[in-house]
Amino acid sequence: MVSTKKKNQPASTGPNSKIVVKTKRHTHIFKSDDIVRCESDRNYTMIYFSDGKKMLSSKTLKYFDDHLTKSGFLRIHQSHLINPDFMTRFENGKNTGSVTLSDSTSVPVSFRKKTSIREFFELFEMKYTNYE
Template sequence: MTRLTSFVVEDIPEALEMLLNDIEMHHPEIVIIGKATSVVDAAKQLQSKKPDILFLDIMLGDGTGFDILEIVPNIDAKVIFITASDEFALKAFKFSAIDYLLKPYSLSELASAISKARQQINPKVEQIEVLKELINKPHHKPSKISLHTSDKIIIVDIEDIIRCQSDNNYTTFYLISGDKILVSKTLKYYADMLKFLDFLRVHQSHLVNKAYIKEFIKTDGGYLILKCGENIPVSTRKKPEIIEILKKI
């Protein structure tokens, strides 16, 4: 297996020591060429050290991992972001569609993160900006979402999403521009993400942005008419809930 170099940034001594030990013991193909516990120290070392993989803790004592990426913008390393089990951080990673290693991690999760790092293309600047905004403003409602298609990553304004439709294990996003984006994640995944942003799961196959609802027709089983003219079915089970929500608009 091809040997790779790595650099670890973690400000908690015990966590740093554990990660270093786990890499050395279980991933001998990875050579650790440096470590740091602060933004200042990491940025200084990374001016000259060029690791293949950068293990980067998000929250550090003197700043964030993003500060390091800004100070040393020419880092070519595949970044494995590390974060604590925090609901706001996890939401941020989901909206930015960036992989991460969640503390406390298991050895299998570490192996998976390293495997993905070997294969992945580094996150786009726009993805980092989405992640950075939500990490720095945890109670702020996201304005953008990163969508992975089969061949690219598209950053979308959430307000431009009219609706989402299930296609087995895929989801199609319908945008105000008329564009359609097919993503290899389930509708449930996005329904859970977007429910606090006024997206309504009105049917097993349909998630709708409340801002684009024009009418709810109670006859013929019940369906929504959207401002774009589309008709979206409402399941029998969801009908009472949808009626109550629309009464409050």
């Protein structure tokens, strides 16, 4: 049976989804859950993993945005895509904001994305607040 999946498509969507990343010499398959964030560097993307490792991909951030938002990732800035499972704090500044991740990295939130991040935290709070 021949697969009709496009090249570099994720194996699935949802919490156990995977993404294929080709580098110059290797093809890697990663669980989206293992990715903390992706940061744009022009036409390249630096991928940061939960084990502290990082990898430079020749794919643009748009490629990762197209594939990882299906797994719940959030595009919070022109240069940043994050896994919300690793968010620990949101700072709401006057014009922009920032999100702190579990590895203590602070990532900027653009003015346009502040409202959606704030709403995400409010929904999270409502879901996990204990009303005893």
